[in-house]
Amino acid sequence: MGRRVLVTGLGTFWGGRVAQAIERDPDVDAIVGVDRFEPTVPLERTEFVRADQSYSILARIVQATEVDTILHTFLVVDSTRMSARTMHEINVIGTMNLLAAASAPETSVRHIVVKSSSLVYGASFQDPAWFREETPRTKPPSTLVERSLLEVEEYLRDFAEDNPHVTVTLLRFANVLGTDIRTPISKALELPAAPHILGFDPLVQFVEEDDVIRCIEFALGHELPGIYNVAGDGRLPWSEVAAICGKRRWPLSPVFTGYAAAPLGRLGLVDLPPELLDLFRYGRGIDNRRLKRAGFEYRFTSAGAVESFANAMRLRRTVGDDQPSYRYERDVEAFFKHSPAVVRSE
Amino acid sequence: MASGKRVIEGDRTGTLVHLPRQAEGPLDDPRRSDVDEWGRSERVRKLARRLYGPIYRRWFRAEWEGLEKMPATGGALLVANHAAAIPSDAPVIMHGVEEELGRPVYGLADHLFKSLPVIGTLWSRAGGVAAHPENAYRLLREQEQLVLVFPEGDKGPGKTYGERYRLNRFGRGGFVEIAMRAGVPIVPIAVVGAEESMPVLFRVNWLARATGLPYFPITPNALMFGPLLGLVMYFPAKFKLQVLDPVQFDVPPGQERYSKSRIMDESEAIRVRLQEALFEMLRTRNSIWFG
Numbered sequence: 001m002g003r004r005v006l007v008t009g010l011g012t013f014w015g016g017r018v019a020q021a022i023e024r025d026p027d028v029d030a031i032v033g034v035d036r037f038e039p040t041v042p043l044e045r046t047e048f049v050r051a052d053q054s055y056s057i058l059a060r061i062v063q064a065t066e067v068d069t070i071l072h073t074f075l076v077v078d079s080t081r082m083s084a085r086t087m088h089e090i091n092v093i094g095t096m097n098l099l100a101a102a103s104a105p106e107t108s109v110r111h112i113v114v115k116s117s118s119l120v121y122g123a124s125f126q127d128p129a130w131f132r133e134e135t136p137r138t139k140p141p142s143t144l145v146e147r148s149l150l151e152v153e154e155y156l157r158d159f160a161e162d163n164p165h166v167t168v169t170l171l172r173f174a175n176v177l178g179t180d181i182r183t184p185i186s187k188a189l190e191l192p193a194a195p196h197i198l199g200f201d202p203l204v205q206f207v208e209e210d211d212v213i214r215c216i217e218f219a220l221g222h223e224l225p226g227i228y229n230v231a232g233d234g235r236l237p238w239s240e241v242a243a244i245c246g247k248r249r250w251p252l253s254p255v256f257t258g259y260a261a262a263p264l265g266r267l268g269l270v271d272l273p274p275e276l277l278d279l280f281r282y283g284r285g286i287d288n289r290r291l292k293r294a295g296f297e298y299r300f301t302s303a304g305a306v307e308s309f310a311n312a313m314r315l316r317r318t319v320g321d322d323q324p325s326y327r328y329e330r331d332v333e334a335f336f337k338h339s340p341a342v343v344r345s346e
Numbered sequence: 347m348a349s350g351k352r353v354i355e356g357d358r359t360g361t362l363v364h365l366p367r368q369a370e371g372p373l374d375d376p377r378r379s380d381v382d383e384w385g386r387s388e389r390v391r392k393l394a395r396r397l398y399g400p401i402y403r404r405w406f407r408a409e410w411e412g413l414e415k416m417p418a419t420g421g422a423l424l425v426a427n428h429a430a431a432i433p434s435d436a437p438v439i440m441h442g443v444e445e446e447l448g449r450p451v452y453g454l455a456d457h458l459f460k461s462l463p464v465i466g467t468l469w470s471r472a473g474g475v476a477a478h479p480e481n482a483y484r485l486l487r488e489q490e491q492l493v494l495v496f497p498e499g500d501k502g503p504g505k506t507y508g509e510r511y512r513l514n515r516f517g518r519g520g521f522v523e524i525a526m527r528a529g530v531p532i533v534p535i536a537v538v539g540a541e542e543s544m545p546v547l548f549r550v551n552w553l554a555r556a557t558g559l560p561y562f563p564i565t566p567n568a569l570m571f572g573p574l575l576g577l578v579m580y581f582p583a584k585f586k587l588q589v590l591d592p593v594q595f596d597v598p599p600g601q602e603r604y605s606k607s608r609i610m611d612e613s614e615a616i617r618v619r620l621q622e623a624l625f626e627m628l629r630t631r632n633s634i635w636f637g
Contacts, residue, residue, distance in 0.1 A: 125460040128480035129384055135480055199463020203385055233373065240379045254463040282460065285383070301375040 002029035004108075005220070006067040008055070008098065009074025010048055011037035013181060014115060014212070018073050019046045021213045022220060032065050034058065035074070053086065054093040059101035062109065069111040071216060072098060075152060077117040079145040080184055080271035091148040092155075099159045102166065113169045113219045114156060115212075118205075118229065118286045120149050120172060123278040129203075129235075130287040133172070133227040143275040160225070169224045171215060174231030174286055175279070177305045178209030179312035187270040190313060193250035194242040195264065195272065195280070197257055202283025203235035208300035208308050218296050228294070229286040232302040238280065244303065245310040257281070384452070384481075385470035394472045395441065402441050405582050406434070406539065409637065412589035413446055421486035421530040422592065424451065424494040425521055426537050427513055427620060428502025431563035434580050435540040439494055440473065442587065452485050453494045454478075458560070479524055486528035487599070497521045497613070504561035507545040511538070511628060513621050519613035522595075526609070529599025531592040534616055536623040539585035542634045584637035590623055 005022060009015035010033025022028050023044050031046040033039065036053050039046070051057050062070075074094065076087045095114075102109040121131045126138040141147045153170065160168040175185055188194050207230055215230050242249050253260040261272040272280075288298075300308060336342055381387045402408055416422070426439060440451040454477040460466045475481050477495065485491045496502055497516035505514065525532045546563040553562035568576030593616060597604060631637060 125466070126457040126476065126478065128478035128484075129475070130480065130484065132480065138478075197463070199465075199467060201467045203381070203383070234375065234377070235383055236377065237379060237381050237385075240377070240381070243378050244376060298373065301373050303376050304374050307374075307376045 002027045003069055003220075004028075004030040004065060004067045005032070005069045005071060006062065006065065007031060007033040007046070007071045007073060008094070009035050009072075010039045010046065011035035012074060013040075014073040015039070016041035016043070017209075017213050018071055018216050019043055021217055022071075025217070025220075027221075030065065030067070032061065032067060034061060053090050055097040055101075058097050059104055062101040062107065063104065066108040068108050069113070069220065070098065070102060070109060071220065072112065072114040073216070075114070075116060075149065077119055077145060077149070078183055079143070079273045079275065080265075084144045087145060088148050091145075092151050095152045095155055099155055103159060103163050109166060111167045111169075111220075112156075112159075113216060114152075114171065115216065116149055116153060116170055116172045118172050118174045118231065118284060119146050119275055120153060121284060121286065122146060123202075123275070123282045123284045125282050127282060127284065130285045131229070132287045133229055133290060143273065143278075145273070145275060167223055167225050169219045170227045171219060172227065172229050172286065173212060173215075174205045174207045174229075174284075174302075176209050176212055177206045177309040178212075179308060181209050184271055184273065184276055186309060186313075188272070189242070189245045189247060189309070191250070191269055192247070194238075194245070194247045195252050195261070195270070196238055196242070196249045197277070197280050198251040198254050200254065200281050201237045201239050202280060203285060204238055204241060204279065204283050204302075205231045205235045205285050206302045206305040207231045207298075208305035211298050211300055211305075214299070215291070215296060222294065224294055228291040229288050230291055231286050231288045232298055232300050232305050233288065234302045235283065235285045236303050236306070238283070240303075241306050244306045245313065252280075254281075381471065384473075384475050386473050387471040390468070390471040391473055395444070398437060398441050399445075402438060402445070405580070406438055406543070406585040407582075407637075408438050408442055408539075408585040408587060410442060410446060410587050410589070415589045415592060416443065416447060416492075416533060417531065417592065418447070418449075419490070421490040421528060422492055423482070423486060423521060423525045423528070423530055423532045424492060424535055425497055425532055425616065425620075426494070426535040427511075427540075427624060428496035428498045429505075429510070429537070429540040430503055430544040430580070431546045431565045431567075432544060432577060433496075433503045433540065434543045435537045436494065436496070438540070438585055439535060439537070439587065443492065449492055451492045451494050454482060456500060456560075479520065482524045483528050486524070486530045495521050497617075500560040503546075504549065504563070505546065506548060507541070510541040510545065511624050513617055513624070516613045516617045519609040522609045522612045522616075523604055526595050526597050526604050527599060527601060531594045532616060533592045534590040534620050534623075536588045536590065536620055536627060537585065538587075538624065538627045538631065539583040539634075542583035543580040583634055586627060586631075586637055588623055588627060590619060 005028055007015050007019045016039045019033050020041055033046050034049045034051040075091050122137045122139055124139040156170055257277050265271040380389055436453050440453050443451045452475050455474050457476050459469045460476055482493055485493050498514045499517055501514040544565050544567050548564055550562045567579050571579045
């Protein structure tokens with residue numbers, strides 16, 4: 001019997017992409033996706049269930065569908081997208097309900113993959129150049145998103161301890177850049193001049209969005225208990241990131257940086273939340289070697305991810321927001337799939 | 347079925363098939379600057395070496411003894427006594443070893459630098475690395491580099507002129523534990539001259555609290571040259587550096603913890619040797635300025 005997979009956050013960028021990717025996997029029998037909103041990407045055989053943001057009905061879904069794997073992609077790491085309260089509700093309460101559903105007696109769940117973020121390491125001047133999975137953060141968390149992610153990871157640790165028959169894979173992703181994803185960093189790089197904090201040129205690290213999806217697929221296909229950092233090789237200074245994108249830089253004051261950055265948000269240019277300002281000041285590096293030892297191969301380095309984003313940005317600037325390549329057209333594909341006029345091999 | 351017609355498989359349509367990318371070989375890494383993973387830039391370092399060379403040779407007239415004891419290959423942890431309000435010993439040791447042995451030295455320094463705009467960036471580009479056990483381990487064990495630390499921490503440069511050349515407590519012996527874990531020798535270096543290059547007359551505690559600095563020194567340099575120029579104008583004290591016999595530990599590397607009593611004993615033994623070497627060097631010194 002094949003795998004039966006539940007994907008959380010199907011309506012979000014990652015949930016949709018992950019579902020699309022695992023639809024290709026012939027070993028996966030059933031894919032169920034839950035979210036508050038309809039998926040935004042076309043999906044072939046994934047079934048969508050509408051749930052509230054804290055997933056209170058999840059236990060029943062898990063029980064009814066007998067899924068063996070949960071891909072928890074729905075952790076909010078971009079705090080500019082919603083209020084602190086909603087974020088807490090989604091991250092902490094949502095995960096709590098998810099784990100409660102997965103630890104119900106006689107549950108069918110054997111495998112949980114969680115998409116967390118390197119935000120749990122923070123960014124401070126006392127940091128090491130590279131964080132290993134075990135390295136503790138050097139400063140207590142000060143931002144809401146970091147606190148909520150740390151709380152989530154704590155729940156997961158307890159869950160993994162209490163349920164040794166379930167493989168829990170916790171993936172901590174570095175900042176993502178790529179062809180399609182929009183984050184505060186990508187928005188900052190799309191401005192005519194990229195903001196930076198005067199006098200600081202931090203070393204940053206990225207992972208390309210394709211590598212994110214491939215990594216989640218990899219975690220689905222392998223037994224990977226524990227925590228894994230996911231990031232492209234190498235770190236590069238923010239000035240170089242701007243240079244690869246062909247941008248000048250726009251200085252923000254090194255003191256009262258929050259106040260200096262606030263007008264950018266007001267004007268609707270780019271929201272720079274406090275955790276991102278910390279990153280722009282001190283940078284962050286996470287050691288990706290454990291995942292490599294497990295057999296995962298990256299397709300992009302950190303600088304490669306920046307270039308992939310820069311190329312997509314140049315293309316967008318020329319041809320507009322429409323996706324230029326052939327992606328997926330529901331009607332056409334439905335025609336191929338269902339029309340009696342199409343000759344199919346049996 | 348009629349031949350020549352395109353056959354579409356029933357259940358595999360509509361999937362997004364990734365085009366195969368170049369599969370083998372190293373990944374495409376479009377770097378544009380020469381800043382490495384530690385934040386060092388060879389271009390900046392070359393410039394810094396060129397600017398600092400004359401100061402090292404003409405101003406401080408640094409003189410080494412026992413350089414042959416410095417390992418030519420493999421990682422080693424260099425430890426030295428620390429002095430001067432704005433320490434002048436770290437650049438002298440780093441520059442000296444790089445010039446004389448051709449090996450780069452990674453100076454681990456207080457995090458404080460990194461939090462300052464401009465200075466922090468320049469410090470990092472020129473070769474400074476934040477003092478964190480993870481950094482030390484990676485440099486020593488995996489990259490087999492020379493790493494310089496000052497076990498006294500900021501208590502070394504913070505001591506007043508009256509306490510000169512008397513070593514403070516060597517922290518909690520963390521440097522010994524790092525060397526044990528990395529499986530590298532410790533090379534002690536006794537430095538004479540730094541104390542007199544920018545002595546601390548007294549410390550102003552309330553200013554230290556107000557500015558968040560570990561100590562706020564009043565130096566004769568600042569009194570003579572003003573508060574700004576006094577930050578960089580060192581007195582031309584003669585620098586003498588002596589490399590002591592390396593200390594090897596016969597413990598298995600890579601362990602999570604080592605015996606605390608062993609660590610404290612080793613740390614104290616190194617401190618005593620360094621202290622004796624300093625007193626011996628001072629006994630034979632005729633002049634602060636001419637050695």
